[in-house]
Amino acid sequence: MSSVTIDAGPQAPSGLDSFKQTALYRFLIFPLGQMLVFILGATVLLTVFVYGLAVLFPEPRPNIVLVEQLNRQLPGMIISGISIGFVYAMIALGYTLVYGVLKFINFAHSEIFMVGSVIGFSFMSFLNSLGMLAGFNPILLVVSTVLVSAGFSGLLAVGIERVAYKPLRRAPRLVPLITAIGLSFILQDTVRAIASLTINDFNLTYPTRDIAWLQSPLNPLVFNIGGIDVRVRITAIIIMIAAVIMLLILNYFVNGTKAGRGIRAISMDQTTAGLMGIPVNTMISLTFFIGGALGGAAGALYGLNVGTVTPYIGFIPGLKAFTAAVLGGIGNVTGALLGGILLGMIETFLNGTLVYFPAIGIRYTDIFAFGILIAVLIFRPSGLLGERVDEKV
Amino acid sequence: MTVLLELTQVETFYGQIQALKGISLRVDQGEIVTLVGSNGAGKTTTLKTISGVTRPKHGTVRLNGNDISFVPPHKISAMGIAHVPEGRRIFPLLTVRENLEVGAWNVDRKNVIAQRMEQQFETFPRLKERINQKGGTLSGGEQQMLAMARALMSGPSVLLLDEPSMGLAPVLVEGIFEIVKRINEQGNTVLLVEQNALMALEIAHRGYVLQTGKIVLEGTGADLMKNDTVRAAYLGEV
Numbered sequence: 079m080s081s082v083t084i085d086a087g088p089q090a091p092s093g094l095d096s097f098k099q100t101a102l103y104r105f106l107i108f109p110l111g112q113m114l115v116f117i118l119g120a121t122v123l124l125t126v127f128v129y130g131l132a133v134l135f136p137e138p139r140p141n142i143v144l145v146e147q148l149n150r151q152l153p154g155m156i157i158s159g160i161s162i163g164f165v166y167a168m169i170a171l172g173y174t175l176v177y178g179v180l181k182f183i184n185f186a187h188s189e190i191f192m193v194g195s196v197i198g199f200s201f202m203s204f205l206n207s208l209g210m211l212a213g214f215n216p217i218l219l220v221v222s223t224v225l226v227s228a229g230f231s232g233l234l235a236v237g238i239e240r241v242a243y244k245p246l247r248r249a250p251r252l253v254p255l256i257t258a259i260g261l262s263f264i265l266q267d268t269v270r271a272i273a274s275l276t277i278n279d280f281n282l283t284y285p286t287r288d289i290a291w292l293q294s295p296l297n298p299l300v301f302n303i304g305g306i307d308v309r310v311r312i313t314a315i316i317i318m319i320a321a322v323i324m325l326l327i328l329n330y331f332v333n334g335t336k337a338g339r340g341i342r343a344i345s346m347d348q349t350t351a352g353l354m355g356i357p358v359n360t361m362i363s364l365t366f367f368i369g370g371a372l373g374g375a376a377g378a379l380y381g382l383n384v385g386t387v388t389p390y391i392g393f394i395p396g397l398k399a400f401t402a403a404v405l406g407g408i409g410n411v412t413g414a415l416l417g418g419i420l421l422g423m424i425e426t427f428l429n430g431t432l433v434y435f436p437a438i439g440i441r442y443t444d445i446f447a448f449g450i451l452i453a454v455l456i457f458r459p460s461g462l463l464g465e466r467v468d469e470k471v
Numbered sequence: 472m473t474v475l476l477e478l479t480q481v482e483t484f485y486g487q488i489q490a491l492k493g494i495s496l497r498v499d500q501g502e503i504v505t506l507v508g509s510n511g512a513g514k515t516t517t518l519k520t521i522s523g524v525t526r527p528k529h530g531t532v533r534l535n536g537n538d539i540s541f542v543p544p545h546k547i548s549a550m551g552i553a554h555v556p557e558g559r560r561i562f563p564l565l566t567v568r569e570n571l572e573v574g575a576w577n578v579d580r581k582n583v584i585a586q587r588m589e590q591q592f593e594t595f596p597r598l599k600e601r602i603n604q605k606g607g608t609l610s611g612g613e614q615q616m617l618a619m620a621r622a623l624m625s626g627p628s629v630l631l632l633d634e635p636s637m638g639l640a641p642v643l644v645e646g647i648f649e650i651v652k653r654i655n656e657q658g659n660t661v662l663l664v665e666q667n668a669l670m671a672l673e674i675a676h677r678g679y680v681l682q683t684g685k686i687v688l689e690g691t692g693a694d695l696m697k698n699d700t701v702r703a704a705y706l707g708e709v
């Protein structure tokens with residue numbers, strides 16, 4: 079018998095390993111790379127899929143050649159898919175962060191998003207009433223609107239947790255869930271009542287008419303790529319930039335700060351986190367604030383993009399963001415990003431393609447989003463990235 | 472000797488079930504005190520009542536003379552009690568470094584944290600090798616080391632250890648007791664809960680024997696080891 083010696087000693091860290099510990103990698107290169115991979119992956123997958131459809135159904139309607147339509151629309155679909163995907167991702171993070179610490183789905187989160195969009199409207203209208211809107215620096219305008227909405231929604235989420243969820247923490251799981259759904263209706267109707275009483279209308283149109291650069295449907299940026307004019311809405315670009323910045327900040331907060339570490343510890347083991355000196359209730363409030371702020375910021379960006387918001391706009395995007403969170407793996411921050419981007423792109427590509435098919439049209443594309451939700455819940459309830467190692471212990 | 476920790480007639484309930492039926496004990500500065508007893512005697516509950524996870528219905532828990540019976544756990548931790556819970560309970564998705572940093576939650580000065588981390592690596596060199604590894608991927612013995620190191624990061628005045636030898640191979644068990652002794656010699660006060668009564672009493676200055684929520688015997692480690700009841704009940708002799 080020969081003996082084999084195995085070097086069981088510690089391995090010297092390689093250059094790559096130590097690079098991976100640097101802040102530059104952890105908080106910039108890695109998260110940006112991750113977003114890029116998700117976006118490219120989804121783009122390739124869906125492009126193959128829609129061109130596959132074009133092969134199967136070259137002419138879905140008389141005189142409509144699907145390939146030609148796709149060639150013309152592809153860049154636009156990619157851009158708007160990414161931007162709506164980022165909106166879903168930002169909302170989805172609110173569901174996932176709260177689920178992480180409390181193991182509870184905050185179904186009122188869609189209304190936090192709605193309130194963000196309404197606050198964005200109110201803030202812009204306020205500036206407008208002061209006559210300041212038209213002369214405002216564009217970047218400053220977007221930044222301040224998003225920040226005001228984020229701050230307000232964040233505080234609202236904290237208030238809701240304190241008043242409506244905290245007293246129920248020891249109640250059976252169904253109880254806070256029902257409370258959350260009830261809260262949704264209360265928030266919708268409260269916003270409607272306030273809007274009706276103050277401006278006598280609850281269709282709230284962002285006062286962007288006077289801001290030429292924001293009149294994106296009329297004034298899109300046009301790029302000429304390979305002989306095809308690609309029209310890109312300015313708001314889509316604003317959403318992408320704002321979302322990337324906020325997602326980078328969130329990643330830094332969760333993985334790079336003491337408070338983020340505390341929140342992660344609480345989501346793994348609340349009792350032990352308390353034993354380590356972590357103020358559990360404060361950290362839970364902070365989690366609601368961060369999730370609410372992201373939702374509110376998404377609301378303002380969404381409002382800018384669609385132009386008109388109502389107290390009822392939260393429901394569908396909220397449900398889709400919830401789908402995105404479940405798709406990526408509820409409780410998993412990276413999963414929310416992946417799920418959001420995937421869902422946004424799937425939806426946009428299907429909208430852009432199915433519109434040429436008789437009898438399907440775009441009216442039914444929500445079926446796909448919620449079909450995905452049901453399929454994930456049945457076949458992979460832990461989501462795409464949702465394997466939580468901590469639950470094996 | 473200054474009394475650090477003192478329990479007086481503590482009674483703790485889980486709903487209707489009374490787990491502690493009037494526990495009185497004290498831990499002096501610099502001691503290793505051990506609490507032995509069979510399954511369900513109330514050892515874990517005693518530690519949880521000290522660290523604030525469960526509340527006493529009657530009686531008081533005092534730290535340095537201050538009543539802490541109703542102080543929330545995170546504040547008790549800040550006051551100087553570090554609890555290594557039963558089953559280790561390290562944070563599985565945090566790295567070794569992050570677990571240690573969480574242990575130092577109430578330490579504000581960065582250089583103190585760095586220095587304490589170095590101290591832990593001297594005591595537990597294994598942890599240094601695995602500093603960027605996720606806690607959940609460590610072996611059972613390494614997890615126990617991490618749990619102890621994490622607790623020591625707060626610079627506690629009392630360390631509560633709940634069955635540190637549980638589930639470890641015999642060689643490792645000896646190692647863990649060695650380390651507990653060494654930690655104590657470095658100036659830490661320890662309240663040690665163990666089923667492994669023989670080894671616990673061997674390193675302890677004093678001990679208490681707990682039976683169905685009551686203390687039935689107390690004395691120095693050496694005296695308790697000689698006690699016939701203890702030998703019969705916990706050291707496996709008839």
Ligand SMILES: Nc1ncnc2c1ncn2[C@@H]1O[C@H](COP(=O)(O)OP(=O)(O)OP(=O)(O)O)[C@@H](O)[C@H]1O
Pocket residue numbers: 485488489490508509510511512513514515516517557666
């Ligand atoms: N969360 C709980 N709910 C209800 N009863 C509990 C709970 N925790 C402990 N008990 C009961 O309290 C009593 C004391 O339990 P405890 O965990 O303190 O015992 P222990 O001495 O640590 O036992 P072991 O050596 O098995 O860890 C037991 O009868 C147990 O069943």
Ligand SMILES: [Mg+2]
Pocket residue numbers: 514515516557633
């Ligand atoms: Mg126990």
